[in-house]
Amino acid sequence: MATVRALFVYPVKSCGAIALEHAQLGLSGIEWDRHWMVVDEAGRFVSQREYAAMARIVPAFVEDGVRLTMEGMREALHLPFTPRGNEARVPASVWDDAFEALDEGDHAAQWFTQAIGVPVRLLRFAHDVKRLASKKWTNGEDVPTQFADGFPILVTSEASLAELNERLAAKGAPPVPMTRFRPNIVVGDVGEAFEEDFIDTLAIESANGGSEIVLRFVKPCARCPITTIDQQTGERDAQWSAEPLDTLAVFRADPRVNGGLTFGQNAMVVTGAGERVAVGASAQWEYRFDE
Structure with a gap:
């Protein structure tokens, strides 16, 4: 039986992660994930x-919001959970999706502009906006998401990372940590490496004794150059700057995503929205038999 080994949330898209012991789950994913x-x-x-320096922006939950820090920045930035109520609604886009979001104002914009080094602004997801994952992959179902690239949850496997690191070691390259792949849920005790390629659903016990949480794997996750960036330093290894993509290219090109190099599975919440998931929870695969 599989086990939940780690949980991560990324309050600001493409910035640092917060490792969690337990998390609230909604239809759009883990609470506060990619909310900004x-x-x-x-x-x-x-x-x-x-x-790449965005990796060095470190979030932390505080009593009433999220606190962002970055080495070299003189002050932290506080993002309250509750919107002020006077945020301007502005156009926003993630890949081909265009929608409205809430602008967090000039102070947040100035903080991020200084941190990244280019003029940028910070947006908050508006709860009355409906952004859906691609129905091509959700079997026509309406699956809400916030600012994630495309889907509510990303699941990865320790066994798959172990095989990847064995292949890296064979060529003399250093191992990569799971943080390079920016998952929400990491599972262990799943058997073979990349067995998740053949999984339909993952059922996880609820941390608060509620109904079972069931996730459906809907799309293999094609990886991008973010996997080559150290998520603590915001830098690439001088000698192995194309890893782990070079190694994944040898055995992980997936025709289902036009030859993309896949690691992990994007997932939707089938049942259990409103439940809590915890590190150490038991989980069970159900295989897919139609492919």
Whole structure:
């Protein structure tokens, strides 16, 4: 039986992670995941793909919100959980999705502009906005998400990382930590590496004794150059700057996503929205038999 090994939330898209012992789960994913997003002057999201230093922006939950710090910045930035109520509604976009979001104001914009080094603004997801994952992958179902690239949850497996690191070691490259893949849920005790490729659903026991949490795997996650960035330093290894993508290219090109190099599975919440999930919870796979 599988086990939940780690939980992560990323309050600001493409900034640092918060490791959790337990998390509240909703239809759009873990509570506060990708609830804020940095955008350029046209309202289009920016990420570590362009500005690797975003990895060095460290979030932490405080009593009434999220506190952001970054080495070299003189002050922290506080983002309250509750909107002020006077935020301007502005156009925003994530990939091909265009919608409205709430601008967090000039102070937040100035903080991020100084941190990243280019003019940017910070947006908050508006709760009355409906952004849906691609129905091509959700079997036509309406699956809400906030500022994530496309889906509510990303699940990865310790066994898959172990095989990848064995392949890296064989060529003399250093191992990569799971943080490079920015998952929400990491599972262990799943058997074979990349067994998640053949999984339909993952059932996880609820941490508060409620109904079982069931996630459906909907799309393999094609990886981008963010995986080559050290998530603590915001830098690439001078010698192995293309890893782990170079190694993944040898055995993880997936025709289902046009040859993208996949690691992990994007998932939707089938049942259990409103429940809590915890590190150490038992989980069980159900295999897919239609492929």
